[in-house]
Amino acid sequence: xxxxAILISGGGxxxxxxxxDMVGDHPARPILVASNDPEASGLARxxxxxxxxxAVDHRPFGKDRAAFEAALLAPLLAAEPDIxxxxxFMRVLTPGFVQRFAGRMLNxxxxxxxxxxxxxxxxxxxxxxxxxxxxxxxxxxxxxxxGPILGxxxxxxxxxxxEASLAARVLAxxxxxxxxxxxxxxxxxxxxxxxx
Ligand code: GAR
Numbered sequence: 001x002x003x004x005a006i007l008i009s010g011g012g013x014x015x016x017x018x019x020x021d022m023v024g025d026h027p028a029r030p031i032l033v034a035s036n037d038p039e040a041s042g043l044a045r046x047x048x049x050x051x052x053x054x055a056v057d058h059r060p061f062g063k064d065r066a067a068f069e070a071a072l073l074a075p076l077l078a079a080e081p082d083i084x085x086x087x088x089f090m091r092v093l094t095p096g097f098v099q100r101f102a103g104r105m106l107n108x109x110x111x112x113x114x115x116x117x118x119x120x121x122x123x124x125x126x127x128x129x130x131x132x133x134x135x136x137x138x139x140x141x142x143x144x145x146x147g148p149i150l151g152x153x154x155x156x157x158x159x160x161x162x163e164a165s166l167a168a169r170v171l172a173x174x175x176x177x178x179x180x181x182x183x184x185x186x187x188x189x190x191x192x193x194x195x196x
Pocket of ligand 1: 008009010011012013014015042087088089090108109110118135171174
């Protein structure tokens with residue numbers, strides 16, 4: 001059974017989708033939910049499910065990413081994860097941190113990568129006049145949002161869409177895609193999951 005730690009920064013809806021899926025014959029189990037924001041509402045939601053949680057506030061570390069990561073590593077390594085899932089985790093990680101978990105750290109990103117790495121993906125898709133949007137689960141490498149793609153789900157951009165309506169349509173697909181990818185990845189299969 002693979003042990004999965006999930007890193008969040010916000011509401012944690014993707015984290016919940018992952019935790020809820022890791023039951024029964026799933027090849028993995030969630031062992032820790034950690035956040036860089038002690039106020040992240042996802043932490044309370046995880047605790048309510050009985051999950052062990054940890055918070056390491058990044059703000060006291062200022063621009064010193066390595067020092068923040070060293071503090072985050074303490075609860076993370078203590079939990080002995082096999083796989084780390086970034087699920088709305090909004091801190092850029094240093095190459096050193098990424099290297100430590102090479103080949104076993106996943107991220108979900110709200111665009112059809114390689115389009116729109118970084119922030120404001122939905123606004124950028126709308127501004128470009130795209131007719132299609134979506135989300136991507138990829139392996140985390142030192143290059144931001146550029147690791148090998150492990151799954152994608154597509155949605156239409158509809159007339160009248162704004163950032164919020166498009167984000168909601170994509171998020172619903174994130175909740176299908178990420179559990180499907182993790183299930184396959186934890187079983188040792190890296191074949192991309194393509195939805196729908
Ligand atoms: C999700 O849409 C996720 O794809 C995005 O943040 C949201 C988190 O929602 N992640 C990124 O933008 C990463 N750069 P959640 O906390 O409800 O899962």
